[in-house]
Amino acid sequence: MPIKLKAKGTGRPDYTVITYRTTHSAPLYRFLRYTYTAYGTVSLEAGKYYYFIHDLLPFENKDIYISSWTFELDKNVLCWVLFGVYDWRYYILAPIGGGWGYGKVEVLFPIPFKIHVYPDWDLITYFRVFETNTYDLRINITGLIEEITI
């Protein structure tokens, strides 16, 4: 008599599909998403250095993770942008990313970039445009904030 390998209506349920896939990733319960947007209309001179300080007071002594940092203008004008962390104790800028672009510079971090926010630190965006004009400017930072520290 042949062996019945699989009876009708039986068989193990495939539990692999309900496994939590958290290896090398973190579940969201520890994190909150955040988006930081700074925008406004500004008059800029060609070639002059400007900077914008992103106040990190709400995140003091916490870890933040940056996924993307975008600088955008309403005109297709050549711009130079440098993103970084500014240490007010020693007046040091630690650049994290930046670039050249027409109207937009975007730095993406596939693995969000972790920054521990010390009390004297701020995020800073340095930029230059190469045409004197009035611009609608937008700086967008997205990422995660760690709510529970383990």
Add this chain to the structure above:
Amino acid sequence: MPIKLTPKGTGRPDYTRDVYINVEPVQTFWQRPAQAVVEVDDIPPNSYTEFDLLPKFNFKGGGTLVFGGIDPEEKTHFISAISVTASSNCLIGLELIVKGHKAQYKQGYQKIEIVPQVAIPFDELTVRVYNYGDKNINIIYCHSGYYSTVPVIERLLLQK
């Protein structure tokens, strides 16, 4: 008569819909961020700029170095994103050299991005950025990733 492949009312339930996929990759406790940002001005046409990033930053020439650095030095950088952008919309090339051998080469207009599916470890890295345009360009190179806080030798011992 056609053969019925799946009898009605049988088969495993579809649990795939219960899988949690809303996860975000983040660094684990033994990883720290690593990054490099280098700005070089005035790279002449049909020429290149070259600099060592790992194990130490060293500018080798071609254009004028504005600033450059790598943090931290002398660590294995697991690089998850590389970008180089130029000040004009011309053809540029990015070459990664490891121990004198070409590891990666990519071309593009004004912007080149390399985002590998998994972070690539580099103990040694030299970068060349080519300017194929007809005028001088300025460039900004940056990469980001992480480094391990566990020394390599300890990791090997742990695997035993």
